Amino acid sequence: QAKVVVTNYHMLFSCMNANSSVFNDASLIVFDEAHEAEDILREFNASQVSIGTVEYIEKKIKEIENKLGRKNEILGIENTEKLSNYAKEFFKGIEERYEKTIYLRAKIIDSQKDLPDSENLVFMLNDTIRRLKKVKLNVEQVLDIEGQNQNSDDAPKDDVGNDDFKSALVVTKTLITTIENMVEMIYRVDDILQDKNIVMWVEIEKGVVVLGKKSIDVSQTFKRYFLEKEEDGVEKTCILTSATISVDGNFEYLKNNLGFNLIDKDKVVEFMGKSPFDLTNQELWYLPKDAVPGNDENFEATMTNQIEKIIKATDGGVLCLFTSNRNLSLCKRELLKKNIGHKIYAQGDMGRNKLTELFKEDYHSTLLATKSFFTGIDIPGQSLRCIVIDKLPFTSPGDPVNQKLKMRPNYFARFMLPQMIITLKQAVGRGVRSVDDKCVICILDERLSTATYKNKVLSSFKYKKTATRSLDRVKSFIDNNK
Known part of the structure; x- marks a missing residue:
């Protein structure tokens, strides 16, 4: 019900990225410190995978198992070890291939051939996705039955509460998306790089080998989020302000990078104020x-x-x-x-x-x-x-x-x-x-x-x-x- 909402770029871009309705009613958005918008928006189209991603996957699988409270393991010790070992082998292969480069600077990836073989790792990741989808289906069925029989004596009896099932379902869905993204990044490089606006690279970050991707130009994204009419025909008014967004006395750099040069010039108003200081x-x-x-x-x-x-x-x-x-x-x-x-x-x-x-x-x-x-x-x-x-x-x-x-x-x-x-x-x-x-x-x-x-x-x-x-x-x- 608020008339004014004060937030930050991360929250704003997260909501836009997730198609959230949180800011749908905003008719005016003021982007303060607007010079920061481009880099932060770029990070929302960025992805990174490393051995830490696999450790995260294993941790979340344990979390799902604990929430379900059942003895049926999703991966089991043997498959967990395989997944971990294949991941270590893959990222070690990157380090050995580019050790003279990636300790100094990021190494650009131009094709699938630039990465070591990942067949075994991809097989284990796809098998994990298959297992998680089976868990997802089972949990959805249980929740559906419970929903139909909330007031019935025939409702399923289990030591796991309804909230645990719901929470496990959310984690499972998120984890499936995470693993699918990892498979794409390590196995479908050529498909990703069909988009000339994407850069992929490998580097050492805090001692860990990282494979990353992000957008180069975010102007179309900013334009789509903020400079185009909504489906109901409503236009947002955007004010971008900062003491440091002009270069050589003009705003062309910012306008190019955030998509203002892609819309009708009559809709763009510029103002450069004078400093209050001598x-x-x-x-x-x-x-x-x-x-x-x-x-x-x-x-x-x-x-x-x-x-x-x-x-x-x-x-x-x-x-x-x-x-x-x-x-x-x-x-x-x-x-x-x-x-x-x-x-x-x-x-x-x-x-x-x-x-x-x-x-x-x-x-x-x-x-x-x-x-x-x-x-x-x-x-x-x-x-x-x-x-x-x-x-x-x-x-x-x-x-x-x-x-x-x-x-x-x-x-x-x-x-x-x-x-x-x-x-x-x-x-x-x-x-x-x-x-x-x-x-x-x-x-x-x-x-x-x-x-x-x-x-x-x-x-x-x-x-x-x-x-x-x-x-x-x-x-x-x-x-x-x-």
Whole structure:
């Protein structure tokens, strides 16, 4: 009965994906932080299977057996061992085939031949599906009989309650779908890849071999969910808003990726508001004189020394945002060795909220974090007076979707550069949070001044920037604003 519902993308997309009626009556949907919508929606079309999937299947079978309370096993010890052994053999085969690749980056799968033989595993999975369908049929029959004889003395007598049967039926149906999906992914690769919008890959994730698939382009999906008329002819109004959805002064990147360029142009209204802040005077952009390009092999060797100098110049109050866990760990280790006289907090030491709270309270501290801190961190005041970004935050080229996009014309300008600019804007946005804030924006990547695309990056920040390459200027900017 609510007039307004506040939810998140995961809940919204889950309901749409499941054809749920939860949001059917919504006439207006506001997509806040709209830059996040594409990646989250892509995950709802994604699937992964691993040895963990088989362990999940075995666990759920035990759950069904326990709920039914009967002695008739679904698989039995012998078949369970076979299923487990065949799965281990299959995923071990992937690891051995691609061990020189998948420990470094995802390996794209182009055909069924790219995977090891899976006949034995598929046979066991199909046999498990057959057994589960038999269980499903039996439970449905019992529930049907019970429904017809609820008030009859002839109703089936069993030590298992009606609720347990219903619960077992739900788990069984879900498990059948899970196993059918696994069979498709490991045995019908060529059929899946008939859809040119699907990418499949193998990789090592937390020490485990994973076979995955996902959509590359989600524009048609978003259009179908939100930009087309409902069956009853009703149209939803969608408002997409964020401080970081424009690139080079326009919304074309977002519109292309979410399907707005697939509908009537007259139905799309654009508005770009001005910042409430005087960023020309509230920010000082700083690029060190001895900055190294972020893709240079010597970048890591110079990074920590530059950060140490900045911390000393600002007397702390520095939020360092890293594009990789590796760079964060390196910087943390080196700064602790140097004993620079400032408290160093690092992501992973404790929870995000606790870290943020301690950083706010300690005026002279430094916080080291990665991409999860690029958004959602709000620290107004002088506790945060300098943002350091290690390098221009390009998405990993090893990402499966990026590997596929790389094959398309003008890949860098159409996809990789806009992604980076949006992420950079998110990170820079952590600096000035109120009309009274003053913040140094430091990017340690020399490409900001030398790359052919530098103007496109800088013009995406729609204000005149005050900039320097002098550390003394940074120090005086901080001192004058205490």
